[in-house]
Amino acid sequence: MVAFSSFLPSLLLLLLPSLQHHHPHHPQHHHPQQSFSSQHHPSPSPMHQQVGGLLIGNLGNNTGNGSHSSPPIQHAGAEDTVHWQQQIVKYTACRQASAPHYRARAAAIAGRMSNNNKSAISITDPNRPSSTKPNGFHKKDNSISGQTSDSDDGSGTPLGRPGSALSHPSALASPVVVSSDASNQQPWSGLDLGGIHLKTLSPSLFAFSHVTSLYINHNSLTTLPAAISLLRKLTVLDATGNQLRAIPPELGMITTLKELLLFDNQISDLPPELGTLYQLDVLGIAGNPLPESLRLILEKDGTQALIAYLRDSCPVPLPPPDREWATVEADNGLSPETAPESFTILCYNILCEWYAPGATYPYTPGWALAWDYRKELILQEVMGCGADFICLQEVDEEQYNDTFLANLSKEGYEGAFFPKTRARTMASEEKKHVDGCATFWKASKYNLVEKRVVEFNQVALQRPDMRKSDDMFNRVMSRDNIAVVCLFENATSGTRLIVANLHLEWNPSFRDVKLVQIAMLMEEVEKIAGHFAKYPPALLGPDRTPGPSYSDATKVPLIVCGDFNSIPESGVYEFLSSGSAPKDHEDFMDHLYGSYTTDGLSHKLNLKSAYASIGELNMTNFVPIFKGAIDYIWYTQNSLAVTSLLGDVDPAYLSKVVGFPNAHFPSE
Known part of the structure; x- marks a missing residue:
């Protein structure tokens, strides 16, 4: 979790891209610890x-071959x-x-x-x-995996079609390119x-x-x-x-x-x-x-x-201890004591049912991978945190209505959901299983003013400078990721808040597309915030007292959270944190994207990652071939401040786990 203070709300962020856990009741299992001698049997000639x-x-020459008497070879029948x-x-x-x-x-x-x-x-x-x-x-094989790929850049990472198992990070595919360290190469x-x-x-x-x-x-x-x-x-x-x-x-x-x-x-x-x-x-x-x-x-x-x-x-192992909270001292003069309001937010990629076949997570027991099991753990985590805002990724329409809205509405939440762009062309039954982003909020505390969906490939199509770009048609248009942007007003004070919930392209071969997508989102959010700032103040109470007003887009508090599929060393992270990225950024590779690759990228939102002050989480995605942070919560520093953060999963527990999902963590 994360807590903030602000000129408006004190913000508590709960970053849970699969990192909360369930504590099932089960018998305790122990494995005896063994000690071993380092002494070798003498060998007659030099070792190594x-x-x-x-x-x-x-x-x-040895005096013997070290073998012992063996039984005859067995036959099955x-x-x-x-x-x-x-x-x-x-x-x-x-x-x-x-x-x-x-x-x-x-x-x-x-x-x-x-x-x-x-x-x-x-x-x-x-x-x-x-x-x-x-x-x-x-x-030695320096490739990430032994599988072949249709990747157009020769990275060896399978592209997969949108919606398929290989269009998602898993035991088979990493969201970032993991290169081998040449300095550690050995001759044997x-x-x-x-x-x-x-x-x-x-x-x-x-x-x-x-x-x-x-x-x-x-x-x-x-x-x-x-x-x-x-x-x-x-x-x-x-x-x-x-x-x-x-x-x-x-x-x-x-x-x-x-x-x-x-x-x-x-x-x-x-x-x-x-x-x-x-x-x-x-x-x-x-x-x-x-x-x-x-x-x-x-x-x-x-x-x-x-x-x-x-x-x-395999028996269920002991669960990890609860994650610890870290208190953060605000670096912009804001504090919980001086902040008039506070709120909490949970961000969580739940791992859509259709992205989790047994072949994709073959280290996970079938019962732990089943949606009926995972959804109960997810609901316990989501409802147990009691956050004011809940931002979920990889939720399909059926899950949104039948699992999340049906249960969260009983706790006083309302929600907004949009599926990925491909749902536009599908029949009603098919589109129910297209995943997207869902945002929930406590209706007693916040009023929804407006909700919008940003479809990245559609935004790119509307840009005149990209219409002549083959890379835009071949790369950006083929990826149907989205962001859901919700505009809120506090029901009591009338203060405003924008929450953008996104899911960027996962494939490391398309890191240029990730950068283009986040650049387009920042442009759209700036426009939305500018319009929101011009809305007349909310009228509060029986006497219709006007609420606060905002002079421009940069004054409206903003949260940008979700699954960015990008590590802290990526162009996406650099752009969000610094406010700019050069036109020749390495993540563009050799691709051309209009003004983005002729003038560079910039935004004026003054964003900071919630965990930046203490260091990003060691991992928000944990599978055998990749462990790292790819999910974030960003906030506007001029109007919000972090006051506390939920820390990492216990390292001792992780050292005994191959990857997520497992019995305690229902998403990877």
């Missing part, structure tokens, strides 16, 4: 050498299924990799065969990285500690956070430390042929895993927390005394079916 991009334990056949093929290959550093040696041989210009594979010190690329052993990405009689894993191992492949197979390990979850880039973990009796639930935090090979151990059960491994292609379980029910799921339907079963059967 590099072969073909793979760091290995040693390249000398009289007639093996395709999934079990694949399991056995992988099982056989892993058994054959029992010699010391088998993978590293295989990579070296492959490297020699593929490199005609070298007679040997160089071995380098990993602490002195070479500038040459590794020889093809799990080469695989680590082979296989077949060398290890009994424990050193804590220092988990400092290699860049590692994508870890081979600890055919050793004498009896446990895996929870700290293994620090290796958040792992795609392959092979722990075949050890003496493991259990798997740490923290392993479920490594959502990048594609192969988890646990063949030939003594594992009697799988922690349900592994259900978050939504990218896992192979879960190797043969050769373990696991329950028949788990093996049959994998046998019949494959790895992802078993992961889904674990995900949906």
Whole structure:
């Protein structure tokens, strides 16, 4: 939450783009903490050498291969299924990799065969990285995701059509481009500690956070430390042929895993927390005394079916503690003591039902993703805060009427809703499922004077300087985002307030469009505020006393809030906070937008982000591939002041969570 003081109202802002939580009643679950020795079994030759991009334990001769007696290969039944056949093929290959550093040696041989210009594979010190690329052993992939894209700028981010699952940030797509840090590049990405009689894993191992492949197979390990979850880039973990009796639930935090090979151990059960491994292609379980029910799921339907079963059967974890309030000292001379009025505002992207299929958030249990479950949590959060203004994004017409207005009206709220532009061309039944923005207010405290919708693509079409721009037609016109602008008067004092509730384009490939959209909104809001300032003052009380008057647009208090899909380093944030953006701003890229790219952008509204005085929230969007602030509440500094803010979600809780939505947070 956020609180303000002002020449008019003292403003309390509640920023909740999915950050409130529900505290379901459930039994408490604890996982025992384990300690591990950093001592390694002695190895006869030097450790930490590099072969073909793979760091290995040693390249000398061992007295043994570290393997132990293994049971015969299991068969699923009289007639093996395709999934079990694949399991056995992988099982056989892993058994054959029992010699010391088998993978590293295989990579070296492959490297020699593929490199005609070298007679040997160089071995380098990993602490002195070479500038040459590794020889093809799990080469590091710098892309955000492994999927192809129709993106016209080659960013690798899927564009998606408006209204589709891929037209929305999710586990599959980030709202901003996340580039890899070249300074952290390593010459090797695989680590082979296989077949060398290890009994424990050193804590220092988990400092290699860049590692994508870890081979600890055919050793004498009896446990895996929870700290293994620090290796958040792992795609392959092979722990075949050890003496493991259990798997740490923290392993479920490594959502990048594609192969988890646990063949030939003594594992009697799988922690349900592994259900978050939504990218896992192979879960190797043969050769373990696991329950028949788990093996049959994998046998019949494959790895992802078993992961889904674990995900949906996972117990609800303990909820986080309540978010703490931070008191803010006003920097413009306003304070709650001197302010005649105060109000609160809640901003919340609720995650529309149609943007949340299981495939889009595959780490979330099906029951927690279901709209019937999520809407109850959302209603509890929205109604529980008791805010004077509630600004929601991604609400469709049916949800607006049946879920929100139906319940909020009982608490004295009225509302205004507009869907995205595409609803114009749809039949009445279809348009009910088009999302938009909804604003609610306490009718006993504020009177709605006027409501307007700003359709960004329609505003662009009306600009003469953009009509000849191919970029306007090809990029801006194809995105149908909107803003809902409501004009209010205080029922008691007659003071005025404008609340703009918006949802900008999400796709990072269209960061130019985001900047164009916010520029158009500021122009429209300035016009609306100018007209509002000229309205005659409200007449108050029995004696019809005139309320306050406003000389121009900049004097009318203004809130601009919503889902901006833009980080603090973006052009959108820079423009709003500074009041300008140069004509050659990098977010325009090479696109042309009339006066915006010939003269630059400017506005006169003197805006400030509510959280700017203490630092933006660490995140308002939390999914496996992106964690950051993209939702904001902006206010006019000359007429409003923040007095308190609702802080971040507990970091300890977040460290154990893959992403939102989950059992406690119904939106991402």
